[in-house]
Amino acid sequence: MKSFLSNLGYFLKEAGRIVRMNLLSNIFSFLGTGLVMFILGMIISGWWIGSQMIEMLQEEAEISAYFSENSDRDEVQRLVEKIKAIDGVWQVRLVEEEEAYSRMEDVLGEEAHILELFDDNPFEAFIEVRIHLDKMEEILEKVSALDGIEHVRDNKGVLQRLQSITNALKALGLLAIAAVGITTLVIVSHMIRQGIYNNREQISTLKLLGAPGSFIGFPYILVGLMLTLGGGILAVALISFVISRGYDMVSVSLPFIPLPSGKVLVTDLTRLLLAISAFLGIAGSLFGLSSTRDAEGSV
Amino acid sequence: MIEAKGVSLRYKDGTLALHNVNLEIKPGELVYITGPSGSGKTSLLKLFMGVEYPTSGALKVLGQAMFRREAMKIRKLRRKIGPVFQDFRLIEGRTAMENVMMGMRFLGIPSRQIKQNAISALARVGLEHKAYSRVENLSWGEAQRVSIARAVARKPALILADEPTGNLDHANALNILDLLTSFKDKNTTVIITTHATHLIEDQKNATFVRVNKGNISIERRCESNEELLI
Numbered sequence: 001m002k003s004f005l006s007n008l009g010y011f012l013k014e015a016g017r018i019v020r021m022n023l024l025s026n027i028f029s030f031l032g033t034g035l036v037m038f039i040l041g042m043i044i045s046g047w048w049i050g051s052q053m054i055e056m057l058q059e060e061a062e063i064s065a066y067f068s069e070n071s072d073r074d075e076v077q078r079l080v081e082k083i084k085a086i087d088g089v090w091q092v093r094l095v096e097e098e099e100a101y102s103r104m105e106d107v108l109g110e111e112a113h114i115l116e117l118f119d120d121n122p123f124e125a126f127i128e129v130r131i132h133l134d135k136m137e138e139i140l141e142k143v144s145a146l147d148g149i150e151h152v153r154d155n156k157g158v159l160q161r162l163q164s165i166t167n168a169l170k171a172l173g174l175l176a177i178a179a180v181g182i183t184t185l186v187i188v189s190h191m192i193r194q195g196i197y198n199n200r201e202q203i204s205t206l207k208l209l210g211a212p213g214s215f216i217g218f219p220y221i222l223v224g225l226m227l228t229l230g231g232g233i234l235a236v237a238l239i240s241f242v243i244s245r246g247y248d249m250v251s252v253s254l255p256f257i258p259l260p261s262g263k264v265l266v267t268d269l270t271r272l273l274l275a276i277s278a279f280l281g282i283a284g285s286l287f288g289l290s291s292t293r294d295a296e297g298s299v
Numbered sequence: 300m301i302e303a304k305g306v307s308l309r310y311k312d313g314t315l316a317l318h319n320v321n322l323e324i325k326p327g328e329l330v331y332i333t334g335p336s337g338s339g340k341t342s343l344l345k346l347f348m349g350v351e352y353p354t355s356g357a358l359k360v361l362g363q364a365m366f367r368r369e370a371m372k373i374r375k376l377r378r379k380i381g382p383v384f385q386d387f388r389l390i391e392g393r394t395a396m397e398n399v400m401m402g403m404r405f406l407g408i409p410s411r412q413i414k415q416n417a418i419s420a421l422a423r424v425g426l427e428h429k430a431y432s433r434v435e436n437l438s439w440g441e442a443q444r445v446s447i448a449r450a451v452a453r454k455p456a457l458i459l460a461d462e463p464t465g466n467l468d469h470a471n472a473l474n475i476l477d478l479l480t481s482f483k484d485k486n487t488t489v490i491i492t493t494h495a496t497h498l499i500e501d502q503k504n505a506t507f508v509r510v511n512k513g514n515i516s517i518e519r520r521c522e523s524n525e526e527l528l529i
């Protein structure tokens with residue numbers, strides 16, 4: 001360990017020299033790795049956003065029960081009590097026409113002036129029922145069957161669609177991870193093999209002098225790490241920019257979409273991408289080093 | 300130090316490079332391996348370095364049995380050897396100092412000590428003024444001295460020099476031989492291969508291993524120049 005630390009400067013210098021020996025190829029490898037990582041990051045962020053949106057929507061799983069316009073307050077109150085008694089319901093409240101109107105104003109934001117086109121309040125009063133999602137089917141059945149309930153609206157369809165998109169993104173994410181992994185491993189191991197070939201005489205001399213494989217190979221592992229971590233940092237920079245712009249656009253044009261915190265998303269993605277980059281850099285280098293074992297100049 | 304019993308070396312193409320070599324070299328000896336080109340001198344050094352392995356017989360270098368299956372241990376053994384290669388094998392793009400230091404970086408020597416050893420080794424070969432010159436800018440003789448400095452800076456138990464006098468004029472060849480033999484002490488064995496026997500004919504206190512068509516004969520000369528043929 002002591003010997004390793006005292007040689008750290010030498011290892012870094014060697015890694016820099018190996019990169020410079022084949023500068024153009026290394027620059028393209030770095031850019032290629034960065035773009036591949038960027039694609040991976042975008043797919044993962046889509047998957048995360050979708051999953052978190054579903055979680056948020058599931059927490060707010062609710063149905064709206066609409067009753068007959070002729071029902072008086074006592075009848076509505078009785079309906080509220082009956083719904084409260086259903087298993088799986090955890091909150092019931094009556095939303096008056098004015099509150100429904102005001103909620104829509106909040107949702108529409110700057111576009112709320114559209115509501116002024118109506119002479120009267122177009123919204124009906126309804127009973128808002130917060131439920132446990134897993135009991136949605138039974139609750140829907142029981143609420144619909146109550147006397148005085150005209151129709152029931154739920155967000156099950158939205159949740160199911162979101163769920164299927166997220167599942168598709170998840171599958172795509174796994175495929176992307178595999179594709180990125182293989183591509184990066186091939187790029188890095190190829191660059192390492194090329195570096196070893198370019199330095200075969202030096203490697204051969206070091207072996208004759210008794211240098212251990214770890215001493216000869218460590219600069220190449222550093223090169224792999226520099227390539228993939230550099231690519232990872234480039235990807236993180238691009239993703240931060242895209243997510244920040246994307247959030248700005250969504251929050252203005254689609255304010256009712258419940259997005260997870262952009263800061264947390266970027267932080268988590270940064271950690272994940274840098275960890276994947278470091279892993280692939282080391283794995284690719286080791287693969288490159290091991291694949292030259294029987295070749296001239298092998299480590 | 301080195302013990303060879305019935306060692307033979309046959310290359311993959313079928314060439315018999317060494318045949319039934321029996322040899323014992325003790326610590327602190329100066330050994331010249333002589334013979335014409337292609338006689339098997341370099342093959343003998345390759346066996347001592349663990350670059351080739353005996354196809355039959357038993358060879359021990361610094362107590363290490365030289366078998367292919369011991370490759371990892373043999374790589375460690377090389378750390379106790381100071382090789383001076385025929386083609387120097389200096390690493391281009393680096394200074395003389397960097398080349399000498401590189402041979403010590405994996406020996407567990409503290410950084411400061413590595414630098415001190417390198418400076419004193421370069422001084423010993425008369426090249427301290429070229430320490431920071433790139434090796435590709437050095438003359439043939441200077442490059443050879445850097446190669447010697449790299450070998451001795453490691454303070455090896457065994458110095459193996461392969462044809463260090465090749466391509467040198469008489470005076471420079473003698474200088475290089477004097478330099479190499481000056482590193483011999485009770486703990487350091489020096490083995491030099493050369494085909495220029497005229498350079499060493501007056502040498503005393505040394506062992507001469509003559510190689511001819513893969514067979515060897517050994518002559519030991521003591522201080523009084525008395526010859527002892529084995």
